[in-house]
Amino acid sequence: MSIIGHEKIVSFFEKVIDKNSLSQSYCFVGKEQIGKRAVARYLSAKLLKIDEVKLDTHPDFYYLSRQIDEKTEKLKKEISIAQARSIKDRLGRKSWFGGHQAVIIDEAELLNEESGNALLKILEEAGSDRVFFLLVSDDSQLLPTIKSRCQMIYFPLVKIEQIEDGLVKLGYSQDLANKAAGLSWGRPGRAVEICADNDLTKNFNNELDRWEKIVNVPFYKKIKETEDLFNDKTESVRAGEKLQGVLESWAVLWRNIILDKLANRENKIISASKLSLLQMVRLVDSFKQSQVLLAQNINPKLVIEQILLSLN
Structure with a gap:
């Protein structure tokens, strides 16, 4: 099984x-x-x-x-x-x-x-x-x-440790299982998908790099660092679909940042960010709300700009 x-x-x-x-x-x-x-x-x-x-x-x-x-x-x-x-x-x-x-x-x-x-x-x-x-x-x-x-x-969310153990039993390496479980947000199917698709891990690391660049810079620089998310101006639907996945990565990323902050673990984004714990939680909520807006065909660029404005 x-x-x-x-x-x-x-x-x-x-x-x-x-x-x-x-x-x-x-x-x-x-x-x-x-x-x-x-x-x-x-x-x-x-x-x-x-x-x-x-x-x-x-x-x-x-x-x-x-x-x-x-x-x-x-x-x-x-x-x-x-x-x-x-x-x-x-x-x-x-x-x-x-x-x-x-x-x-x-x-x-x-x-x-x-x-x-x-x-x-x-x-x-x-x-x-x-x-x-x-x-x-x-x-x-x-x-x-x-x-x-x-x-x-x-069906409740599954504990991260349990997902990691399950992935190892399926034959994945301990290191990959640890990373995939951490990115799964309690969903075993997502963890298995990450293990099977190297691009998903690569994309997550790219988003981590992006946040390290934008977390504590002026708004115009934030916009410049996120332009690639909606550069296909002829197809807003396609941009919206792409952005849904990005927002999912952002939510997982910031969830992990919140856990690091609670545990007083070192984190580059926490070091650069002036956000309080409450502001971080609200940021994660804004990602979820933005996914709803995208599903309603709201312009992707406007959705991203609203998120970035909340950081200032």
């Missing part, structure tokens, strides 16, 4: 499966890359009594997620009614092998009213041997009619 953390959740489900007392529908709630999908896949394989590597080709398993728009080549904003209805077409009415059927619906909060109603009908008609795992980042966005039929399971 390659799951990092969430032992209590896994243990609960293993006991429920052994007692054959599963509910029909579960909603896994937690931040992106926290481990919801990994746990759902592990449990689906356990239900079907197969190795997880065989899961995607098993006729009694179905994974549903947003599709790519052929015109824009980007993910669609919603899960369509056709996709919801495809569950019934894909699985039929009974298990192929006389046991359970397992369905994972990723980003289930993106079901619209039509697709949600279609899923609701499938849930009402499904027998006790068909188990649904709905994965959401924000359960307040899930349709109330769907939410009322689900048992809610909330």
